[in-house]
Amino acid sequence: MNDKIIGKLKILADAAKYDVSCSSSGGKRKNENKGLGNAEGMGICHSYTEDGRCVSLLKILLTNFCIYDCAYCVTRKSNDVQRAAFTVQEVVDLTINFYRRNYIEGLFLSSGIFKDADYTMERLVRVARKLRQEEKFNGYIHLKTIPGASEELIKEAGLYADRLSVNIELPSEQSLQSLAPEKNYAEILMPMDSIKNQLVQAKEEVKLFKAAPKFAPAGQSTQLIVGATSESDRQILQLSDQLYKGYSLKRVYYSGYVPVSTDSRLSIITEPPIIRENRIYQADWLMRFYGFDVKEILDEANPNLDLDIDPKLGWALRNRHFFPLEINTADYEMILRVPGIGVKSAKKIVSARRFAPLHFDHLRQMGVVLKRAKYFITCQTKSLQRQDFDSEQLRRRILFGEGSVRSALLTQQLDLFRKVG
Amino acid sequence: MFHYTYDGSFEGLLTVVFEAYERKAWPTTIEPEHLAQPSMFGETVQVTTDEEKANRVWQGLKKRLSASALESLYYTYLWEQSGFERLIFDYARLVFDSPESVEGNYTAPFILQVQQIHKQVHREKHRMEAFVRFQKTADGLYYASIAPDFNVLPLIVRHFEKRYADQRWAIYDSSRRYGAYYDLQHTAFVQLENPALSPKQQGRLQTDQFDENETRYQMLWQVYFDHVNIPERKNPKLHLRHIPKRYWKYLSEKQPRLL
Ligand code: SF4
Numbered sequence: 001m002n003d004k005i006i007g008k009l010k011i012l013a014d015a016a017k018y019d020v021s022c023s024s025s026g027g028k029r030k031n032e033n034k035g036l037g038n039a040e041g042m043g044i045c046h047s048y049t050e051d052g053r054c055v056s057l058l059k060i061l062l063t064n065f066c067i068y069d070c071a072y073c074v075t076r077k078s079n080d081v082q083r084a085a086f087t088v089q090e091v092v093d094l095t096i097n098f099y100r101r102n103y104i105e106g107l108f109l110s111s112g113i114f115k116d117a118d119y120t121m122e123r124l125v126r127v128a129r130k131l132r133q134e135e136k137f138n139g140y141i142h143l144k145t146i147p148g149a150s151e152e153l154i155k156e157a158g159l160y161a162d163r164l165s166v167n168i169e170l171p172s173e174q175s176l177q178s179l180a181p182e183k184n185y186a187e188i189l190m191p192m193d194s195i196k197n198q199l200v201q202a203k204e205e206v207k208l209f210k211a212a213p214k215f216a217p218a219g220q221s222t223q224l225i226v227g228a229t230s231e232s233d234r235q236i237l238q239l240s241d242q243l244y245k246g247y248s249l250k251r252v253y254y255s256g257y258v259p260v261s262t263d264s265r266l267s268i269i270t271e272p273p274i275i276r277e278n279r280i281y282q283a284d285w286l287m288r289f290y291g292f293d294v295k296e297i298l299d300e301a302n303p304n305l306d307l308d309i310d311p312k313l314g315w316a317l318r319n320r321h322f323f324p325l326e327i328n329t330a331d332y333e334m335i336l337r338v339p340g341i342g343v344k345s346a347k348k349i350v351s352a353r354r355f356a357p358l359h360f361d362h363l364r365q366m367g368v369v370l371k372r373a374k375y376f377i378t379c380q381t382k383s384l385q386r387q388d389f390d391s392e393q394l395r396r397r398i399l400f401g402e403g404s405v406r407s408a409l410l411t412q413q414l415d416l417f418r419k420v421g
Numbered sequence: 422m423f424h425y426t427y428d429g430s431f432e433g434l435l436t437v438v439f440e441a442y443e444r445k446a447w448p449t450t451i452e453p454e455h456l457a458q459p460s461m462f463g464e465t466v467q468v469t470t471d472e473e474k475a476n477r478v479w480q481g482l483k484k485r486l487s488a489s490a491l492e493s494l495y496y497t498y499l500w501e502q503s504g505f506e507r508l509i510f511d512y513a514r515l516v517f518d519s520p521e522s523v524e525g526n527y528t529a530p531f532i533l534q535v536q537q538i539h540k541q542v543h544r545e546k547h548r549m550e551a552f553v554r555f556q557k558t559a560d561g562l563y564y565a566s567i568a569p570d571f572n573v574l575p576l577i578v579r580h581f582e583k584r585y586a587d588q589r590w591a592i593y594d595s596s597r598r599y600g601a602y603y604d605l606q607h608t609a610f611v612q613l614e615n616p617a618l619s620p621k622q623q624g625r626l627q628t629d630q631f632d633e634n635e636t637r638y639q640m641l642w643q644v645y646f647d648h649v650n651i652p653e654r655k656n657p658k659l660h661l662r663h664i665p666k667r668y669w670k671y672l673s674e675k676q677p678r679l680l
Contacts, residue, residue: 006644007679013648031586038584044551046662047674049650052659059649097638098645100563101555102587103673136587168573258653272653350527366527367537 009094011084015064015075016110018258019144021166029162029217035136036099041163043105043140057108058098058141062086062123066112070171070180071265072228072257075112085114085413091127092135099139103133106140106162109132117148125153128160140218146193147183154191155215158198162219164248168243171236175229179265189247195220196247218251227273228257228266228282234294237283241294244287254280279305281418286311289343290336307401313339315390316376323376324383328353340372345365361386372398422449422463427506429453431498434506435475435637437468438513447514451506458597460670478513485516486529490524493539499572500538508535546573550580552664552671556639557632564626574601578608639673644676 016333018211027157029039045054061075069077095107109127113120122333126141143161145154158164166188170176173185186263195216202215222243223237240252256277282303286292297311298304306314316323316339325334327349335346345368353357354365360379363370375394389397422496427433427439437451449463459465482491494512497505511531515523527533548569555563563585567574574594578601581590585603591611593600602611626638669675 004640004652009644009646013645017649019652031583034586036587037586040583044547046551047646048660048663049646050657050660051654052653052656052663053651053654054663055646055649060647094641097634097643100585101638101642102553102565103642108548217610256654258651272651274654342485348527352527355526358527362528365530 003162005090005094005123008084008086008090009060011061011082012064012086015081015112016059018108018252018255018260019059019108029214031137031138031251033138035138036096037137037139039106039107039138042253046105048114049344056105057140058104058106059096059108060086060091060094060110060358062091062109062111062120062127063114064112065114067115068113068415070183072168072225072260073177074260075216088123088126089128092130093138096135096137099137100164102104102209110142111146113146117146118150118153121146121149121153121157125157128157129193133158147187147191151191151194154194155198158195158202158215159213161216163221164195164216165221165223165396165413167197167223168239169223170229171224171226171239172229175231177203192222192243192247192249193221198204199248205358219248221251221253222251223253223255226254226256226277231281232298233276233280233305234300234303235296236280237298238295239285240284241287252284254284255288263322263406275307276305279311283311286315291333292337295323305351310339312337313372315399316397316405320391325376326379326381327377327379330359338373340369345369376387422460423447423467423600424449424457424460424463425468426457426465427451429455429470431495432475433468433470434467434498434509434643436471437506438478438510439474440466440468441510442517446508451510453572461572462481482513482516485522493535496539496542496576499576500542501572505607506537508538514566539600541569542576542621545569545571546576548668549577552668553577553581553592554671554673556626557635558626558630559632561589561632563588564593564595565591565671566595566626568596572597574599575610578603581610594639625651630650636679639676640679643674643678644680 029037031038043056045056047055049055049418052149052193054392063083064075064081065083065085066073066075066077073079074081091107091109098104099106099202105126109124111120114213120367124146128141129144131139131141137321142163142165143157145164145166147166154164168185168188170179176183176185176188195222198215199219200211203214215250215266224239226236236254243249243252254277256272256274259266286297287294292315296315307310307319316337322334322337325336325338332350335341336343341349345366348366349358349363351367352362356362357380360370360374360382363379370384375389375398377383422479423441423444423446429438434451437448441448446464446466446468448466450460454467457465467478482494484521486494494509497512497596503581508531512535515532517527523532527536553565553567556567559562569647573596574592577592581603582603587605589602589604591600599610599612601608638680664672664675
């Protein structure tokens, strides 16, 4: 047994795990060369960690040696941790052998910066090139771009990778200045912009001739750390909104800060803000799939998301004039805005009502959860509630009344507080 | 009262639909031959599978249904839970007797049920695609054994063919006692029953059949699994919701630590 590899894997998986993205979806790479692997369509979670996150990719750092000293990062230069580095071949072997056994969808490779940005980026690219060209590997590859790497290297990375990411990490320039003084927004946003342009260009070329080389077909993503610095949810979501619109990002990931550092530059927290992170993800979903504008979710008067209720319910309680909604006639877009009704239920409702006017029993049979929705809808003008409630009463009824259980997440967080206090 | 029996195949079941229409004799029960109890009341109709007739029924359904609804019917067959024949029959009959499309009419209870079964079977298919763990044998075969809740092996074959085009692999369903074997060209369904083994051992690989590196990669995978975890975020409830205990038997990361 090669103990060296085990030791490296421990260190370099540990160091990579705070990057929460593990998505392997959106790939378009087909297995056309009778080679190994296929990255079409939806990604698969092959396992789940004990904290309930999807394990889909082999997510490791090439090395955790780093010349920088970002305060929030375990890998920072001044942190006293064990250091290790994989060789290019070692990463290739691990990826291929895990993939062949159906453990993973592919590789997510990132790295601390050793020597300089290009030197590091060049090695990441070499791993990807070897997998594609020598191993005929068609599985998923996600490469993190190293801040400050040259445009040519990023361009080459995009030829082999399905997804590229540029992590912003800190949601404002000020935080970046104080916590990661070697970095700045302009430098981070530049590769993002160049990737966006490459993506657009590759799409244009494919229109002209089909065999044009693909460039990162699953697009680009980034990650923002939540809770290490003092930005409000509104600032964070506004930034995401700009990133989705301005840089056509596929995903923004949010990572509730896990206190890995006692660096004095950081705000002091003892627990990762799991509920807050969860609410931000919900708000992000509302923006991407439910047609909500960021201004509808948060504004100056409400700069932070309500931790007790999900942002859709929050919106509905502030906008009672849209409700109750008649399920048999309302637009699909409005049904989507009813608290407790998701995309699947909304589609079923719209499909079924073509055949017969719907009663509440129909909704129940279809699996539409009415616990919250019932306060906001009518079926053939009938309502399930006898009296009107104002928003504050509704909020309380939904949270505590009628034997409603609290969300598992909330209970978990409360338990944690209890342990601490 | 008419009691239909058939040979248990999907084609057989479609032939039942054909015969019922032919005779205008609607079934009271539909059962596989080997399970059918002789009944004191009514007439028993023994249906012999006829590909031609089955195909005519299938084509008829195809004209009136979308690909996804057809898939739902096939999935209902693979669901194998009691009453599935009845559901397929009732669904087909409603399709043939309605002048308009019945798809998406979730106000009809069995249309809704077939749709829910589709979802259940699909979820199991997806789980098997995720949780299959191949073990490499000394002669280079990648082997896995499964025991899915529903008969999803026929559904997952294509996924693995596409993904592992350059390696020989086999997946064995130990509860239904058959497997799929891919030889780099085609996939064939095979029985590899070894009567000397108990049902529990059936289809399980012994460590002395392993490739020399197999144990090492299982160990590395366990190491990886333990180190991507963030203990500060531990959430056992969520963990169990994603991988219910009954699936742990497949997962090398859920076995005793090799290191
Ligand atoms: S450059 Fe990256 S790896 Fe290095 S300290 Fe900063 S965040 Fe960590």
